[in-house]
Amino acid sequence: MSFSSRLTRQPIAYDPDAGADAALAFGDLAPEVRGVIAGAAGCSPYLKGLMGREADWLRAALAAEPDGVLNGELDPLGDVALADLPGALRRAKRRIALYAALADLGGVWPLERVTGALTALADRAVDLSLKRLVAEEIRRGKLPGQQPEDAATAGGMVALAMGKMGAGELNYSSDIDLICLFDETRYSGSDAQEARAAFIRVTRKMSAILSDITGDGYVFRSDLRLRPDASVTPVCISMAAAEQYYESVGRTWERAAYIKARPCGGDLEAGGRFLRTLTPFVWRRHLDFxxxxxxxxxxxxxxxxxxxxxxxxxxxxxxxxxxxxxxxxxxxxxxxxxxxxxxxxxxxxxxxxxxxxxxxxxxxxxxxxxxxxxxxxxxxxxxxxxxxxxxxxxxxxxxxxxxxxxxxxxxxxxxxxxxxxxxxxxxxxxxxxxxxxxxAPGEAADGPELTPQMAGIVDGWRSYPALRSDRARQIFKRVRPQILARLMRAASPDEALTAFDGFLSGLPAGVQLFSLFDANPSLIELIVDIAGTAPELARHLSRNSAVLDAVIGGSFFAPWPGVAGLVQGLTAQVATVEDYEKKLDLTRAWMKEWHFRIGVHHLRGLTDAFEAGKSYAELAEAVVVALWPVVVAEFARKHGPQPGRGAAVLGMGSLGAGRLNAGSDLDLIVIYDADGIESSEGPRPLATRAYFARLTQALVTALTAPMPNGRLYEVDMRLRPSGRQGPVATSWAAFRSYQETEAWTWEHLALTRARMLTGNHDLGAEIKAFRRALLADKGKGATVRGDVADMRARLLAHRPGGGWEAKAGPGRIMDIELAAQTCALIAGDPARRVEAQLRAGARAGVIRRAEEETLLGAYRLLWRVQAAGRLLSVPVPDPDGMGEGARSFVLRECGAETAEALGARILALTVAADGVIDAVMSDQAGRG
Missing domain, CATH: 1.20.120.330 (Nucleotidyltransferases  domain 2)
Structure with a gap:
């Protein structure tokens, strides 16, 4: 399409005579094109002057296809020598400025095309000037070690386009903001100082080529003041010096400036690497309100x-x-x-x-x-x-x-x-x-009236670390009335205020969090809800307040992603950092956010205890699955790849069964198959047994080591063959032999909940098949019930249970889980969850249907009590010792009106469950 066919609007000549005079010179063009020329010239003396100076070129350009005009001016510049470059660039600037103005005024180009054309000229001018000048420094022998071909990458020098140039949005008469850097790794010792001096000269000469006003005009006014500490640093500095500056004293406005930064001239690849190193400075991981x-x-x-x-x-x-x-x-x-x-x-x-x-x-x-x-x-x-x-x-x-x-x-x-x-x-x-x-959020209204005791607590806040800076106090002043108003609406305001006080006292700093509250009032309600219900969780939150980012990060209330989605998300996060320790710490921050999400959904009734238990287990599985290849790769870097088929990681206990609570640790075992290979091949090779033992320990350390973002999980590996006395990693042959000939009945019970999480899939498939066959075989043993009865008696002797205790004691969770595992073992069934194992027992005649329902009824209530208690950070909920909010949460979870009613219900169900389990364990002949 031609220029004239794209016209959608016209300016009106402010000076009609000047407009008519300019249009007269282009009488051979279409009337609508002459109208744009007249309007432009009649409003702008500058454009009228350009039309006169570039009349022949403009006539041809207006007759050409608009999208080809820009390249028609930019492409020939690549063949221009340094001596002729200033004049050639000024001619290109006149023509592109004139054409872009008419295309803008006539609606031929949208805004983005106009600003893009101006930016393309700026990019070309910077790149050519910089490379031509560096080539001259190389010719003069002023850049140590550089050859003529190194001019193609400007000897490691790069110009970063900032501001509107960086965004491709240059305005019509714009400065160009540049930061000039050089890659100091291409030079060493005294060479680096000599190179630095050369690059400073290049920068100054480039600025003169672009900015000096001559008879041909100028190209672009260049501004170099956005560089680090511009008042004391030279116009070109090393990338290392710039990186050190931003990491130590970089400010918010400089972070904002780097949103638009991009390499525009010289060594673009080195410039890209530099910008990637600044990613943590510009883009903070935590929401930066x-x-x-x-x-x-x-x-x-x-x-x-x-x-x-x-x-x-x-x-x-x-x-x-x-x-x-x-x-x-x-x-x-x-x-x-x-x-x-x-x-x-x-x-x-x-x-x-x-x-x-x-x-x-x-x-x-x-x-x-x-x-x-x-x-x-x-x-x-x-x-x-x-x-x-x-x-x-x-x-x-x-x-x-x-x-x-x-x-x-x-x-x-x-x-x-x-x-x-x-x-x-x-x-x-x-x-x-x-x-x-x-x-500029408005000033906060006055808060509610407080009792003297409450006022005393609030007055003490000013001494807390989070409120020591003027800035923190200024922001908190705006949010405090909302906080207090919500605290006063809690079930027990005194308890809620005391719990919030514990939260606030534990905050190491306040600006970020208070800014978060200021911009997202719903978070205040959430914090008050947590403080009023789960004081221990609130205190924990004060030390891990970054997890609140997840609440407003866009996916907090989205559907649960499942294991595959979680693994994909964590793997992508871990891939963003190179350092192994940083990968582990980033995993901790990521896990805490998802863990917090599960807890908040449970606390607020968006999910129930069973869905929360499944989510906690899937989160833990995802962490193990995503971290395993990270650990393996780091270990292989030192000691070579895994010998043979490698290892498989199995989840045992509650993790294997797919149901954890907020405070669960992880039961794991590692099985490997070296396939006859005696040692690894790597920089520091290890014998096979030592290799997998140390690899397993590396996994445990990755999960348990304290780091800036805390731990991931506690890990228990006592369910491996021979328990604490056995090696931490077991060979596939030894595992089979042990389970077939040496393992105790309790170890076969533990195997009923074993599940492969990650590792070699072929080995995992063999372990799965072996498990099924072994359970079917070992469950037929005549001593199974007697062995379990003896073990149960020893457990109950040390854990009598009572009250709201959900886990230990007759007819309580551990007792019911033991019965369920016994059902699965005797039935030879691969089921792992309590419900499925009891169902398998009923099908096989190990228990009656009514007994299955009795055990399930007790288990479901007890799991709700335990899950609530662990979320509240109370191992054994005590109705008399916990706050009103926490007690209300447990009662709501269990569908009970009063603490007395819940206690009576727990007692009745556990007594009934205890009776069923007694009967099952003593019935050596079966219960068909």
Whole structure:
């Protein structure tokens, strides 16, 4: 399509005579094209001058296909020598600026195409200047060790495009913000200092090529002040120095600047590596709501410094920095990206409109707000372009005079200045309306009245570590009334306040968390709910408050992903870091978030105890499955790959049965098959037995070692052959032999719940088949019931049970699980869960159907009591010793009206279950 066929609008000449004069020179063009030329020239002396200077070129360009014009100017620049480059770049700038302006004014190109064309020119100018200048330094022997071919990568120097250039959004008369760095790893010793001096010269000369005003004009004003500590550092520094600066003293505004950063000239690959090293600095893993306050403070400082506060008046209004301006939309977008982009790479879009779209897609802002702000952003940018096109001035201010505003109105195609003013003011006010409340939440109302005792507790908060900074106190002042109001609505306000006090006292710092509360009031309700119900959980939460990120991270209330989804998510997270220790610590943070999710869903009645138990088990399985290859790879790096077929990791006990509670440890065993190979092959080879023993210990350490984010799980490996005395990893042959000839009945009972989690699948399939056959064979033994009865008697002698005790004692969980395993063993059935094992026992005549229901009834109630107690961090719930909120939670879980009623029900069911188990264990002849 031609230029003329794409026209959708026209400017109106503010100076009709100037417009007519310019159009006359292009009398051979279509009338609608001459109309755009007349409107542009009649509003902009700068564009009128360019038309006269480039008339022949412009006539040909307007007749050509629009999408080919840009490359037609950029491509030939690659053949230009250094001496001729300044003039060639200035000619390209004149032509592209002229064509882009007419394409913009006529609606031939959308905003993104206009800004993209200007950015493409800037990229080309920076890259060619930098490489030509480095080539000259190499020719002069000023870059040690570099050959002529190294000019293709600029000897390791790179220019990072920042700001609007980095985003591909350069405005019409824009500075280009650059940070120049060099890869110091290409140089050593004194060579690095010599190279540094050369790169400083290159940077200065490049800036002169781009910025100096000559008879041919200029290319781009270049600004190098975004580099680290610009007041004291040279214009080009090493990547190592820059990385050290950002890691130690980098500020929020610098993080925001790097959202848009990209390599634009020189060694692009080295530039990409550098930006990847800054990922932890720019994109914090935890939701960073404190960035809101930083952005708000920055906005206010800019307004005060520029004198931009006060009511919106169109005359002299700053379209970039003023109220409702472009920067408001950019800050709104970038701040939200900083908040959540560390957890979600999809939010790391460099462009403003792209960032808004991504934020809406992930639910961080409403889609209609994203659409409206995108439209307002484009309209603001078009007005900004008209302001700059008048005289090629780097300005964002509306004219201060009525005549000047008339000119801009005509430039925007409006013949009614009053209407133009009204529409523009409406847009500015709408931007302010959509963004201001996000940055500047209102002052909090006064909180509820407190008793003297409560007031004493609240007064003590000011001494806590979380409230020692002025900034933390300022934010907390806004959220405190909401916190207190919700505490007063708890079942027992005194208990809830005391528990919240414990939570607050344990916080090491407060800015991030209080900012989180400020932006998400629903979290206050959640914390108060936890404090009022589970004080111990609240205290634990104060030491692990980062898990609250998960609540607002987008998936907290999504459907449970299951083992496959969890493994996929954790594997992707772990792949983002290289260091082994960091992988382990990241896994801990990830697990805690999901663990917290399960607990909150259970606490709030979104899931029941049985669904929570399944989720805890699936989470633990996912951790083991995802970490195993990480551990194996790290171990193989030192000692070589696993000999033979390698190992299989089995879950035993409750993990094998697929039901854990909030405080469960993991029962694991490791079985390996070296397939006759005696040692590993690696940098430090190990004998096979030692290899798998140490690999197993490495897995245990990966799960249990304390790190900055705590532990994952406690691990129990006593269910392996020979218990504590046996090797921590067992060979496949030894495992088969032991189970067939040496194992006790209790070890066969334990095997009824064994399940492969990860490792060699062929070996796992053999273990599965062997388990089925072994259970079928060993369950026929004449001594099974007697062995179990003896073992049960010893267990009950030490654990008499009573009250709300759910786990130990006659007819309680361990007793019922023992009976269920006995049913599965005698029936020779591979079932693992209590319910399925009892069902198998009933089918095989080990127990009667009525007895199955008796045991199930007791088990279901006791599991609810135990799961609730473990969530509340109370191993044995005591109705008289726990708070009102916690007691209410247990009663709700169990469907009981009073503590007395629940106690009576537990007693009745456990007595009945105890009787059934006694009968089953003593019935040597079967119960058909």
């Amino acid at each position: 404190a960035a809101i306050q930083d952005a708000h403070d920055m906005r206010l400082r800019i307004r005060d410094h520029k004198g931009l506060a006060g009511p919106v008046v169109i005359a002299d209004h700053d379209m970039k920095l003023g109220i409702g301006g472009i920067r408001e939309i950019e800050f709104f977008t970038q701040t939200r990206q900083l908040i959540a982009g560390g957890r979600d790479p999809d939010l790391r879009d460099r462009t403003t409109v792209g960032g808004l779209v991504a934020l809406a897609a992930k639910g961080w802002i409403p889609a209609d707000v994203a659409d409206e702000l995108s439209g307002l952003y484009r309209q603001h940018r078009e007005v900004e372009h008209r302001l700059q096109m008048v005289n090629d001035a780097q300005t964002h201010r509306m004219p201060a005079t009525a005549e000047g505003i008339d000119r801009i109105a005509r430039f925007c195609g409006s013949g009614d200045t009053a209407a133009f003013r009204a529409v523009l003011k409406g847009r500015l006010m709408r931007v302010a309306e959509l963004t201001e409340s996000f940055f």
